[in-house]
Amino acid sequence: MHIPLRTVDLILVVLYLIGITWFGLRFRKDGERSIKSYFLADRNIPWWAISLSIVAAETSTLTIISVPGIAFTGDFGFLQLVMGYLLGRIVICVLFLPRYFRGELMTAYQLIGQRFGTRLHRLTALLFLVMRAAAEGVRVFAVAIVVGVALGTGDIASIVILSLLTLLYTFEGGMKAVIWTDVLQMLLYVVGTVVSLWSICGHISGGAHTLLSVASSAGKLTVFHFSLSVAQTYTFWAGVVGGCFLTMASHGTDQLMVQRLLAAKNLRESRMALLSSGVVILVQFTLFLFIGAGLFVYYRQLGVAPHVASADRIFPQFIVQQMPVGISGLMIAAILAAAMSNLSAALNSLASTSMVDFYLLRRTNVSEAAKTRLSRLMTLGWAAILLALAIVSRGSGHVLEIGLSIASVLWGGMLGVFLLGTLTERANEKGTMIGLLAGCVLNLLLWRQSSEIHASVLGHDLVFPKVAWTWYVAIGAVVTFGIGYMTSLFSKYERVGSAM
Template sequence: MEFSLVDYIVILGYLVGVAWLGIRIAGHQSSTSDYFLGGHDIPWWAVLFSVVATETSTLTFISVPAVAYGGDLTFLQITFGYITGRILVSRLFLPAYFKGNLTTAYQFLKQRFGSSMRNAASTTFMVTRLLADGVRLFATAIPLAIILRLGGAFTGWTDFEVYLLAITVISVITLAYTLIGGIKAVVWMDVMQMVVYIGGAIFAGVIMITDLPNGLGGAMTTAAEAGKIHLFDFGFDLSFSEFIAQPYTFFTALVGGAVFSVASHGTDQLIVQRLLTTRNVEDGQRAIVWSGVVVALQFGLFLFIGLLLYAFYDAQTAQELGLATTDEIFAKFIVEELPVGFSGLIVASLFAAAMSSLSSSLNSLASSTTFDLYKPYWGEGNTEAEDLRISRIITTVWALILTGSAFFFAFLQLQEGERPAVVELGLGIASYTYGGLLGAFLLGRLFAGPDIRDALIGFFVGLVSLLFMVEGPIHAVLPGEPLVIAWPLYTLVGSAIVVLTGKLSQWIRKRA
């Protein structure tokens, strides 16, 4: 089955509708408070869904079902850590942010340590978002290219050309409503787009259950017989080096996921900005804690779809189905099994997931650039209108930079010919740098003694130390067998090194 004209009309109508509706919903923006914080008047439940939509990429939609199809449910263990981490953020960080009337997360570091620490953290955030979101934007084009090609579209195009088209369309539409509507447009469009992609996933699941000869019960029996209902893996049979390198054992997922979540939702402007748009600290706490529960339910839904796909395709491997990897299995079902018009709706939902992530990145990067780097040095005497104009210019510049970054990764990926390597590298960048950011925040939040020198020394020692524990090119020049840790532990180890080094620096300074 190929895409019909109706499918293409649905996709085009959705993209145009998103741009128009996003601009209409946002209303008039008269100040940077409106543009970046929504006037502190956005309902907590809308922020909750915006946080979840921001975390959800197109790869989540396509790849999480493939995890269950090719493995089991142990991936879900990490969501227990996510919920735990968000509870800690709600108690440890949010009260300090609201008390200080902050615009960005990194202004806390300025209040505690000074401008140098804020600049270091803010710049690290920007580099992290540039690389990680550049890869994520490029990665968005992968499933879209698969679906469009399976649907018979763009058969004469190269992979690179299809990637450039998808990246450009997503960037232009997202910039349109983000540039004009600011954070209010971003949050409310996130809510709508989450409804679209979750609704699309549920609809696909219902179609599968309807078409299965033995229904839902038969699918679960098939999955159970193949050992796919397995949820908990404690890893007690592994050696220590194997244990710390395995990301989905229970305690690694719980502790690593919790610390990662504390860093991503407590120190990353991408999420903190959303929480600061709520009306008060209690609303922010509700939004962050319940977002963890919704994320767990969302991952559960996508894993459940993977189990249904396993039964639907009679446990065939990707190669037996004529596909390159298991990541293409859900795409195959979308193109070949859904009714006319609904395939287009699912592709539109993939665009929705991509745009919600990109719009959040653009607005958070612009807010951090404006308030952490521009205003303190060049814009102190600006009027609100001048600040708003500069903010929109900065938003546009970041859109161009992120699009260029995605183009670069697309080119690099096709040159190397090993798609998973570059994607995993890009998506792991955030886990790597979060250790330094979280350590700096903990050093300032929990200890009164360390000063700016201790914080900067700890921050950079933490970042450099992780290079020796993350599998990469440095290991090639190290003697012996290098120590490799699983990605959920990057943030835990990195933040611990920052805090310990900062306290050690304080002790040495006092002794001297």
């Protein structure tokens, strides 16, 4: 059910959309310099801005609307995954970042090309494009949930408006516009989150004290689950091990994050940006979970269940229906900020990979002006593709889990390739490609089984035990590494380079 935003709130949302677009366009430069400037902002961004930009890209609308829904229906077990996120960042700082800062790399997959060769270089870049486009389609659709509840616009209209405004400043300003708008947007939605939690406490009889006591007695504040079941999504083991592998893949091999880390002035600042972002993420996720617990207590006191199609819509509905005038508009603007932040990052990283890892591999004698012009056109092309994918991805369920599970199917294989290139000199291109194929196929089968879609070979169902998506990356990486290494030992092809 749609309840229109009040005039003041609507004005705030419109002002935000105009203001952030204007702010992003301020980073446009006439006669754009080079693709290094367009995609890496001349490697002159301070570490703290990159840190906030990482958090903004990692958060997205999925987090703001879905994590409270997870806490509303469950507990604080999601924080176990965040602990793995922190551990994964440490591993990336030790294992991957030093390799990225050797030379003038612009994408993560150039490193694979140096180590293994052109075929694997293009294959990993292609997998990133497929994975990022699929996952981003779900994330862009999440915008429609918020805008639809707040403004009453249809899904397609909501997606188109946000996509076009984000494209405008990303197309013109490049990576510098992406990062600095990220900083502004991240600050906005953190303020909005704190204000939302304050507002929820104001709606609960007894305030914050009642929230804590009722949520605790209902088991909502429980963090640790030591179950050994791989089918259970949020356990200590899935969180620490699965979350660590997930972050190693998402922040260490995915161009969306690696591109930000490469925009730092040097290795030291890149490490500072990544590690500090982990602390911010922990605080931020905790706030989102408290919002979910607060909504649980609020509706329990009312004695009614929220009338929503899914748990992802509970928080947006509360914002529109219950928050004071002005606060609703602020929070809707904050959620839109997260959406635009993530979309701008996706557009820039997809364009950079398309340009550097495909076009420039074939054509080396291209002027800087032509490279920049083509980079902008690729940004425009990917905006159209993501818009189409967002429209066809409309569905139900926890959109955060859907988005992460889609990415996790391929992230495991990708991480396995990077680990083979980093930890061993005996892996070669042919063996690594076979390992990558095996890891991705296994994860795809596990995902299909979990989705209650059974694969069939020779007329017989392939029945796998149900495995939670939090384990996909770890399983895929281990299988890719193991099969890739063993196959390389028996392959007659020589490796291209030494360990990265």
